[in-house]
Amino acid sequence: MKPNKYFFLILFLLSGKIFAGNNLSVEPVKSAPVFDGKVDELYKSGILFNSFKQLEPDIFAEPSVKTEIYFLYDQQNIYIAGNLYQPKNGIKSSNGRKDSPIILDGDAIGIVIDPLNNGNSAYFFSINPSNAIVDGTLDAYGIWDFKWDAIFNSATSIEDDHWSFEFQLPLSSISFQDKDEQDWGLMFRREYAATKEIILSQIVDKNQPFRISDFHKIKGLAGLKKETNLFFTPYSFYSFRNNINTKQNESKTKFGGEVKYNPLSSMTILATVNPDFAQIETDKLIINVDDVPTSYPEKRPFFTESSDLYPGLAVNTRNIEDIDVGIKLRDVRDNIKYDLTWVLDSKQNKWYTGDFRWTDNQTFYVDLIGGIKQQKERTDYNFTTNLRTWFFDKRLTAYTWFGTINKQNAKNEFESVNSVRWVTRELTIAVWNHFKTKYYNPNITGHNTLSNEILFDAWISYSSINESGFFRVITPQIKNQYVSFYTNPELSYDYLTLSLNTTLNLGNALGNWNFDISYFPSAKKYFRYRNVDGFSEDKIFQDAFSDFVLVEQNKDGWQLDFNSDYSKIFGTKFSYDNRQVRKSSTDNFSGELYWKIAPTSVITYSLEYVNLSGSEYQNKYNQVIHRVKAEYNITDKINLRGIVQLNDAAMTSLDNYESSNPVINFTLSWQYMSGSYIYLVYNKQELNWSDRVNSSATKFNDQSITLKINNVFNIY
Structure with missing residues (x-):
């Protein structure tokens, strides 16, 4: 007897929570799954995601590999596990310390969660086959921010025909809704390096594939609560410093700590006393010959807790140096998100920062930011x-x-920005203007910027996308910038840029390479020359940095950038710019080479080079920065990193100076349990200087060894 046609439907409905659309539900489990990096039987009672689609290279096409991911939860944790099918010998994966860029240069699975279900912000977590991890936040514009950090657990296992992963997220690590029953957004992103596929668990809108409001909806999550509401993380720090020149030694012992309290599921209060950030990687130096000083990214965990806020120029926490005490209040609700931070620094200065954001999650948001x-x-x-x-x-x-700002000699200065942008997968059209008054530079609590200017930008670009063949993406762009001065708007010029960005597929052996070339046609332009001696008063203007005069500069120039496929064993990136600097011919070059010696080891060499041949407005100048970085990952929890950075500069001027600034750093880190670390750090820094007065002088030459231990205690 043939089975009734409804038999298969009934069997399907009884077989578990098989993925069948955007709205899904599952009951909480009564016991945690076995945590070994494999998909055990308990997961098969949860929601299964297996209808993945390609985003790249062939959008909406079926992937060339199969993916199966399961979702479970209990009252204190989210559990996700999956099987990602591919041949074992084709897996491309590098171990690395948490958030290292090499982790995502290969095969990986990304988990993106919107626990507020507001479509406005999300947390993401990425795991590769080596169990190296990355975390961060995703905003409403599809911008990924890697500075936020969470405590979670992961494990992986590699089999002959697939690799598997397991992920446990304690609810105490994130903010979520304060409701007895709630819905969450969820999305998965898989990177399959062999064929350069980006694979998503669903695609609703090709123009905005990572739009948070389009995520799968997990319905009816019940009884969620934070298992731990109060964390205490003390640390001890010992440092021995030796001045090689003076033979003087100095030892220091320091204690500090951090308290994290979650009074509500959406709220976090963070307090830190006498923090130390010895483990943070040394900034990669950048050669800068512009008027505006270089701004380096924030890396300190106390501040990156709110890295999803504070856009724009108003707040730059890198201006806050040594912290004695800091307190942060952060709350994330359905329509409101805010952060309030107070810091007392070692010079007894008090810092206050805040960002209050209100949104309907559909048509607008309003930010009020202050420092x-x-x-x-x-x-x-x-x-x-x-x-x-x-x-x-x-x-x-x-x-x-x-x-607006209020600082010494610059009271009530302001900036105004207005922009309209139309963005789809292929087409971008935008206009943008920026007014900055004579002395507007918020650099005391915010970022440095050039003041006394009016900018009008307009640009258009169109991408031709081919899912196969040699040329994968070709994007020409034309952009024009109109520049004038706030105090003298009659002085103006246009700055035209013609550019072409191309992604080339060079086969499985070499992968995808990106090329970007820009041409800047010859036209009347001006630069600000800051030695005003000998110029008449009517030719002298002012901005927040100094007096200046305008000097015409109209030579054309071009810039070339390319980078290879970083999922391969060897790779490189390169940039060259020959645009004039203050009428001086310029060669400005930066490059990087890497070698993945093994899944546990990678070595990277980078070079920054600039040579200014000189002009009547610019001294002859040469600077070279060499940087070698080597990482060896003993396990997925123990990492050894070494950095050697050499910075040499020379300028022909009245002083005729030369300088050399070598830096050496070695860091051994061990995450002996989730959120708890031991760091052993060695630093050596030297500055040598010579000029017409001092034929050779060493400003300083010292070295230090630091041991730091911290431990997370769950109080209740």
Whole structure:
């Protein structure tokens, strides 16, 4: 007897929570799954995601490999596990310390979670076959931020025809809704390096494939709570410093700690006392010949807790140096997100920063951002408001900024920004303007910027996308920038840029390479020359940095950038720019070479080079920075990193100086349990200087060894 046609339907419905659309539900489990990096039987009672689609290279096409991922939860944790099918000998994976860029240069699985279900922000977690991990946040514009860090557990296993992963996220690590029953957003992203496929668990809109509001909806999560509401993380620190020149030694012992309290599921209070960040990697130096100083990214965990906030120029926490005490209050609700931070630094200056964001999660959001530095002699502040609105299914974005500062000699200066952008997968059209008054530079609590200028930008680009063949993506762009001065708008010029970005597929052996070439046609342009001696008063202008005169510069120039496929054993990237600097011919070059010696080891060499031949407005100048970085991952929890950085500069001028600034750093880190580390750090830094007065002088030459131990205690 043949089975009734309804038999298979009934069997399907009884077989578990098989993926069948965007809205899904599952009951909480009563016991945790076995945590060994494999998919045990308990996971098969959860939600199965197995209908993946390609995003790249052939959008909406079926992937060339199969993916199966399961979702479970209990009252304190989220559990996700999966089987990612591919041949064992084709797996490309590098071990690395947490958040290292090499982790995502190969095969990996990404988990993106929207626990507020507001479509406005999400957390992401990535795991590769070596169980190396990355975490961060995703905002409403599809921008991935890798600075945020969480405590979670992961494990992996490699079999002949697939690799598997397991992921446990304690709810105490994230903010979520304060409801008895709630819905969450969820998305998965797989990187398959062999064929350069990016594979998503679903694609709703090809123009915005990572739009958070389009994630799968996990319905009816019940009884969620944070198992631990109070964490205490003390640390001990011992440092021995030796001055090689003076033969003087200095030892120091320091204690500090951090308290993290979650009074609500959406709220976090963070306090830190006498923190130390010896384990943080030395900044990669960048050669800068512009007027505006280089701004380096924030890496300190106390501040990166709110890395999803504080856009714009108003707040730059890198201006806060040594911290004695810091307190942070952060709350994330359905329509409101805010952060309030107070810091007392080692010079007894008080810093206040805040960001309050209100949104309907569909058509607009409003930001109010502020930074205050309170010193004994004066108080400086920056405040910025930001309104963004979306139209036509978020393809059209319009936003406006208004910022003001109050600092010494620059009271009530302001900036204004307005922009409209139309963005789809193939087409981008945008206009943008920026007004900055004579002395507007929020650099005391915010970022440095050039003041006394008016900018109008307009650009258009179109991408031709081919899912197969040699040329995968070809994107020409034309951009024009109109520049004038706030105090003298009649002085103006245009700056045209013609560019072409191309992604080439060079076969499985070499992968995808990206090339970007830009041409800057000859036209009347001006630069700001800051030695105003001998110029008449009517030719001299002012900005927040100094007096200046305008000098015409109209030579054309070009810039070339390319990078190879970083999932391969060897790779490189390169940039060359020959645009004039203050009428001086310029060779500005940067490059990088890497070698993945083994899945546990990688060595990288980078070079920054600039040579200015000189002009009547620019001294002859040469600077070279060599940097070698080697990483050896003894296990997925023990990492050894070494950095050698050599920085040599020479300028022909009245002083005729030369300088050399070598830096050596070795760091051994061991995550002996989730969130708890031991660090052993060696640093050596030297500065040598010579000029017409001092034929040879060493400013300093010292070395130090630091041992730091921290441990996370779950109080309740």
